[in-house]
Structures are given as C-alpha cells and as structure tokens.
Amino acid sequence: MDAPLITIEEPGSFGWRVFHERHPAMVEQLCAAHPFGPDVRERLDALLRETTAGVVEPLDDDAPDHDRWEAWTAERIGRPWAESSFLWAESYFFRKLLAATGYFARGPWRGVDPFAPMKRAELANPSTAETLGALDGLAGLSPADRDAAVVLAAVWGNRADLAFQLSAGADVARAGLIAGSGEEFWSLFESSGQVHLVADNAAGELAADLVLVDRLLATGRADQVVLHVKPDPYYVSDATPNDVLEVLGHLVGLPGEAGEVGRRVRDALRSGEIEVRAHPFFCAPMDFSAMPEDLRGQFSSAAVTIFKGDLNYRRLVGDRHWPATLAFDDAVSHFPGPLAALRVLKSEVVVGLDRGTASALDASGEPWRTEGSRALIQTGPGS
Numbered sequence: 001m002d003a004p005l006i007t008i009e010e011p012g013s014f015g016w017r018v019f020h021e022r023h024p025a026m027v028e029q030l031c032a033a034h035p036f037g038p039d040v041r042e043r044l045d046a047l048l049r050e051t052t053a054g055v056v057e058p059l060d061d062d063a064p065d066h067d068r069w070e071a072w073t074a075e076r077i078g079r080p081w082a083e084s085s086f087l088w089a090e091s092y093f094f095r096k097l098l099a100a101t102g103y104f105a106r107g108p109w110r111g112v113d114p115f116a117p118m119k120r121a122e123l124a125n126p127s128t129a130e131t132l133g134a135l136d137g138l139a140g141l142s143p144a145d146r147d148a149a150v151v152l153a154a155v156w157g158n159r160a161d162l163a164f165q166l167s168a169g170a171d172v173a174r175a176g177l178i179a180g181s182g183e184e185f186w187s188l189f190e191s192s193g194q195v196h197l198v199a200d201n202a203a204g205e206l207a208a209d210l211v212l213v214d215r216l217l218a219t220g221r222a223d224q225v226v227l228h229v230k231p232d233p234y235y236v237s238d239a240t241p242n243d244v245l246e247v248l249g250h251l252v253g254l255p256g257e258a259g260e261v262g263r264r265v266r267d268a269l270r271s272g273e274i275e276v277r278a279h280p281f282f283c284a285p286m287d288f289s290a291m292p293e294d295l296r297g298q299f300s301s302a303a304v305t306i307f308k309g310d311l312n313y314r315r316l317v318g319d320r321h322w323p324a325t326l327a328f329d330d331a332v333s334h335f336p337g338p339l340a341a342l343r344v345l346k347s348e349v350v351v352g353l354d355r356g357t358a359s360a361l362d363a364s365g366e367p368w369r370t371e372g373s374r375a376l377i378q379t380g381p382g383s
C-alpha cells in the first residue's frame with residue numbers, strides 16, 4: 001500500500017507554512033543571536049528566496065558530506081522547490097542553512113553550531129531546572145510508577161511545560177497520549193540486551209532521554225545502550241555529539257537525583273555501557289526504509305530500538321498522507337527488529353490510531369496533528 005507524499009506546494013498547508021512562515025522567522029532569530037556579517041545574511045536571504053520561490057540549486061561548498069548530498073539531491077536539481085516532498089525539502093533546507101552560515105567553510109563560523117544559543121537557553125531555562133529537580137520525586141515512587149514516569153518524561157521531553165510530570169502520577173502526560181502506554185513500552189524489554197535510542201532534540205529532551213537510558217541500564221533491561229545523534233546541527237535543536245557532552249556536563253553539576261543520573265551516565269560512557277554514534281544517514285533527506293546496509297546491520301542486532309520525536313517518526317513510517325488507522329506494524333515492516341516510537345505530534349503524518357480515536361480527534365476541529373498537544377507510544381516487532 002502507498003499513499004501520496006506530504007508536500008510543501010499547497011499554500012496554507014502545514015509544509016508550506018514551515019517554509020513561508022517558520023523558516024523566515026528562524027532566520028531572523030539566528031541573525032539576532034549571532035553577529036553575522038552582510039555575506040552570511042545575504043546567503044540566508046538568498047536561501048529563503050530559493051526555497052520559497054525558486055528552483056533547487058546544487059550545493060556550492062566542498063564540505064566532507066558534499067558527495068553524499070550530491071547523490072541525495074541529483075534528481076531534484078533545477079526543479080521547483082514547491083514540487084518537493086516536505087521531508088526531502090526540509091532536510092535539504094537545513095543542510096543549505098548550515099552552509100550559508102559558514103559552518104563548513106574556512107572562517108570564523110566554521111564548526112559553529114548556529115542553533116547553540118537556543119539549545120543553551122533551553123538548558124538554562126528555570127523550567128528545565130524545575131523539571132530536572134522533580135527527578136528527586138522518583139525515589140518515592142513504586143518501580144512500576146517510576147517506569148511509567150520515566151517513559152512519559154521521555155515522550156514529552158520536547159514540551160518543556162509537560163516534561164517530567166514525574167511525581168504527580170503523570171496524569172497530564174497520560175491524558176495527551178492518543179496511542180499506547182508506558183506498560184506497552186516496557187513490555188518490549190523481555191530480556192537484557194543492546195538497546196538503541198535514536199535521539200531527537202538536545203537540552204531538556206536529551207536530559208529526559210538520558211534519564212530513560214539510565215533506567216534501562218539500572219533495571220538490567222539493557223546491558224548496553226547505543227545513543228544515535230545527528231553528525232551535524234539539524235532541524236534547529238537536534239542533538240549532536242557535542243550536545244550530549246553539554247547536557248551531561250549540566251546534569252553532573254546539578255544537586256540531587258539529576259546529578260546522580262549525570263554521574264552514572266558519565267561512568268557508563270567511560271565503561272562503554274553507553275556508546276554515542278552519529279551516522280551520516282541521520283541527516284539524510286530520506287525515509288529510514290532507505291537506510292544503508294551498515295546502519296541496518298546495527299539495528300538488526302539490537303534487542304530494541306527506540307525512536308524519539310517527530311522527525312524520526314516521519315522517517316520511520318514514511319512522510320505520507322497515510323490513513324491514521326493504518327497498522328503501525330505495516331508502516332514499519334521495513335525495520336529489521338523490535339522498535340518503539342515515542343513522539344509528540346508536530347506534523348501531519350500519523351498511523352496506528354484506533355478508528356474511534358481518529359474520528360474523535362478529527363471531529364474536535366483542533367489542529368491535533370501539528371500543535372504539539374498530543375503524543376503517542378507505538379511499538380512493533382519490525383520484520
């Protein structure tokens with residue numbers, strides 16, 4: 001079964017608004033955060049013009065990933081951006097944005113993560129401190145409630161206002177779930193093995209992910225965790241290897257349980273119980289069904305793979321106008337092993353809902369697929 005790809009062509013559609021409204025606002029935010037000179041600002045403006053009204057232009061840098069991107073984009077060069085799929089277009093936009101800021105070139109901006117100020121601000125945010133402080137409440141919970149709280153915190157980790165509803169029974173966090181449960185998630189871990197976590201955002205979300213990783217190791221559900229992050233800055237706040245170190249440094253410096261988690265994670269990195277990897281395919285503009293054999297091999301030896309966030313979900317099930325009731329197992333049958341998706345809905349694609357839930361959400365008239373108020377936990381055997 002196939003369904004039409006989600007595109008950016010239709011004025012007013014979600015993908016169109018990301019290009020015509022969010023991207024200009026993001027570029028403005030970047031220019032406010034960094035003292036970019038006229039050359040960088042002109043390149044950023046040109047990128048906005050190209051991607052909202054122009055044709056797809058090739059890369060004009062000689063970055064180490066240049067040849068890979070050349071292959072990933074060859075078929076689309078010279079064609080209108082408006083004809084592109086949302087996933088492909090948004091991914092290539094972020095690669096071009098990095099080049100425009102000077103990230104790959106010799107010069108003052110080389111290797112500078114343009115999104116670092118936003119990531120740092122979120123980590124230093126008082127509400128992140130408050131929610132990390134709530135980790136102390138975990139000790140008073142039963143093991144089952146603690147499991148539930150940790151997984152719900154990981155699900156909602158990119159919603160600062162809902163992360164770490166740890167001690168209050170996580171009712172608010174549960175209420176927004178439109179599929180799955182913490183119990184369903186934990187039932188995947190029948191025996192100890194290597195668990196892979198494909199991370200999404202840095203800062204608060206990554207902190208919640210490290211709490212989950214710590215719980216997997218502490219309870220013996222995992223004997224090793226592989227943490228996959230992006231090789232380069234991407235989709236604003238996606239975690240890179242450097243962000244893992246930033247978040248870890250932050251946790252280690254905190255009092256209470258947050259600091260304890262940070263120290264255990266640091267020790268586990270030293271012993272190899274946690275390994276951080278950054279495969280180039282995590283920045284590719286394609287679905288995970290097209291992943292290269294070396295990465296597929298890594299996942300096929302995992303006991304369980306956990307996918308975090310919206311972008312990973314789009315790549316996992318395919319960024320298409322699927323019926324919301326399409327079985328999750330069918331959408332992920334390309335994946336070579338047991339898996340779980342933990343996601344706050346922030347874009348149009350969704351599968352695996354029961355008929356009643358899907359119709360009630362549609363009848364509500366709310367933009368439930370894109371406003372970030374709903375979340376899901378979905379699990380599958382893979383193939």
Ligand SMILES: O=P(O)(O)OC[C@H]1O[C@](O)(CO)[C@@H](O)[C@@H]1O
Pocket residue numbers: 018090158200201235309310311312314344346347
């Ligand atoms: O950080 P997440 O959960 O992957 O969300 C990223 C999402 O944000 C957007 O970039 C814009 O809303 C989506 O297109 C994308 O899937």
